[in-house]
Structure formats: C-alpha cells, structure tokens
Amino acid sequence: MTITENLFENLRLELRRGCLTLAVLAQLRQEHYGYTLRKALAKRGLEIDESTLYPLLRRLEAQGLLTSEWREEDKRNKRFYRLSGDGERIFAQLLGEWQDINAAIHLTIDNMQSAEKE
Amino acid sequence: MELLDRYLEAVKKHLPWERQDDIIAELRANLEAQLEDKEAELGRPLTQGEAEDWLKQIGQPIQVAARYWPQQYLIGPAVFPAYWFVLRLAVFWVTILYMIGVALEIAVRSPSWTAAFEGVLRVPGVLLSTAATVTLIFAAIEFMATRYPGRWPAFAAPTGDWTPGALPPVAQEGARGQKPRSYAYAVAEVVFGFVFLLWFLLVPHYPYLLLGPGAAYVHGSPFQFAPVCVQFYWWVVGLNALQLGWRVVDLLRGSWQGPRRAQRITMQALGLIPLVLLLNVRDHAWVTLRHPALDQARYGGAMEAINRAIYIGLSFMCALAVLQLLWEIGRTGLNLYRKRAAAMR
8 A cells, every 4th residue: 555545545534434423323313233224324325344333333322322222133132222312412413513514615615616617 | 153153252352351242242143144144145155265255354353352442542642742741851851960960970989981881871771761750650640531531631631721921932033143042952052061071070080081192191291280270170170060050050941042141251250260260370380390309400491381381371361261251241231232222212
C-alpha cells in the first residue's frame, strides 16, 4: 500500500466511523440481532465487517443508547438490540447534525462547481 | 461445525474474562446464522477450504477479540500534551542539575578524567530513569482520569481558567534588527557553560588541557606561578559560575530573550576585580623561580622579562576592560534616555 493509499484508507475509516454509528442507530429503531442487522445494512449498501459491527453494538449498549435481550428464535438463542429512550434522543440530535454537515458540504461542492464552470 | 468451535475458542482466550461467555454466545449465534445462510445459498455444507476462507475473512481471533476491549492508552490524547511538556522540562532540568552535581563533586573531591568520564557515562541512565518516572506518574494520572473522569477535570477537558492577556508577549527584535535569542541558543549557552566550567576545573590538575604539549615544559621549567595566580583562577571560576547561574535563572524564569544589559555590566565590573588584583601584586611578580638561590643568576633576567611582559599585557587588558565597561554603561544610559524621551512624547 502506497503512502497515499494508506492516507486515504485512514481518512476513509475515520469518515466511516461516525457514519456507521449513525446507520446502526437508524436501523435499530427496529429490533434486530447482530446478523440480521448486518444483512439489513448491507442490503442498503452499507457493508460492515462482523468484527466491527458486533463490538460496536456492545459499546453502544454500554453507553446506554441500545437495550438488548436474549431470546430464542429458530431454536437458537440470540441477542436482540433496539434503540433505548436515550438512544432515540441522541439519534435525533446526531441525525440533525449529520444533515447540517451534509447540506453544508453539498453547498460547498455546488458553489465550487458553479465557480469552475464560470 | 468443528472449525467454528475452534475459532470461537481461540477468540474467547483473548476476550475480557468477565464477558467471555456472553460475547462468545452472541458471536456463535451470529456466525451460525451466517453459516446457515451460506449453506442454504450453496445447497450443501461448506467444504473445509470454504469454511477456512470464511473464517479468515472474519479476521484473526486475537484481532476480533481486541475489538471488544475498550480503547486503552498508557497516556491518552487528553493527558499527552501535559505529559510531553513535563517530560521535556524534567529531562532538561535533571540534566542541568546532574551536571552541576557532577561538576561540584569533581571540584570538591578529586578532579580527574575518570570521574568526569564516569559522570558523563551515567547521563543516559539518569535521563532514562527520569523519563520512566514521569511516564509512570502520567500513566497513573491517565488511569485515574479514565476511571474517575469527574475528579480530573484539568486533564480530561480544557478548562476556562486562562486569560488571553496572560499569554507571553511575541518575541521582539533587537534594537539593530537582530533576531531574539532562541530557547535552543539559551540552552546551548548553559550546556556549553557547564562544559567550559568542567574543563576549567580540570586545568590545574591536567595543565596540558590549557597549555597542550607546553605543559611538560612548564612543569620542568625553573619558573612557577605566584600564589596570586591561584586566587585569580578561583575568581575566574567564580565569575563563570555566577554567569552560568544567572543564565539558568533566566531559563527558569523564561526571560532568556530579555535584554541582558544589567547582567553584562555587572559581569564586566566584576571581571575587573581579578585583573586589578593581579595588577596590584607586589613587585609585579606573577612568575617566580622555584629555586631562587640556585637559579637567580641564570634565570633572574628571564623572569624579569616575563613579568614585564605580563605587566604590559595586564595593563592593556585592564584598560580595555575599563573602556568596554564605560562603553556599555554609556550605551545603556543612552538607550534609557531615548526610551524615556520617547515615552514622554
């Protein structure tokens, strides 16, 4: 991996980190266990490694943003997660923040493109 | 699936022990569901090779387990700036104090090359133990800050206890546009000052450090220095030590960039004392004969010539030092007058 590729990879991971949390919180407004959550996100175009997603669920639960319960489904015990009350409030704030950032970036890019065209 | 069991067992070994079973049960449920999906897609069980590829893609057991640990730092980003600042200060001042200690020990006990060399050899050990101590203290602070975040607000988050007005002024250029003395320059002055002092303290015991091969000639010559030269030597040592102390204080106070007129004038005035002391020696006898009764006839004339040359040299040096002192006093007075006049306008 060249220095540029390495730099890009680091920046990409940094950019993804916060977005993944937001995506997981968004998806967990509906109850999921780890594997179905991963599949649901992948179906929407957001692939996440097992070794990233499952520990992330634990961390978000430890922070009080998720609640979980063990339940049997298809003859197998699974741990189901969903957004907690705090999680819902913080998700709404984060979503607002993300939308503002997204809008600002789009505006900046649009301005640059129109300036280049002129 | 036996391979999956082995994989999960390997992951378990590296997990936080109090949550091992819970995490493995969850991971097993997720991976088994994934395996079922894969096998349903293929319409057959995975081959050994396919199962290995799948587990390899998930990741090495130690790396998968590591993700379940909280992020741990010996010294985290919140504490690191304070740690780095203190570490640099500690290493610098320990070096200075250690060098003072070595210089004093050598001067007081037995000045020798071996003692000086041993003192220098001990420097890396002293620095390493200083750095290790500071690191341990800050690792403990980091540990406490992580465990009890509310009790360590100063390190955990920036506080509002500072005022922009208390920030140090921007370095001013000198009167003639010279750059202000840098910190590195001020440090170098102190370090080389110590080295010079150390060297100078060794000179009486190892005259060749000053005279080179001529030391052997002086040693075997019929001449010797008068006792006043020893007094002169200790005056020079004292003046250098004073100047060095002054520079160390400047560094400690952070005032190494400030003007040093008072310091220069004081040192020049004090520097006149040993010169005057030498000039006032009775009969101007700085060099005498070791055995006057034996050598007077043969070397008496040479001794007088040497003392006469020393007298001329000393008189010249003394006059130069007085002129330099007057010049410095005059320049300082003029600068003060200009400043006062500018302030009154």
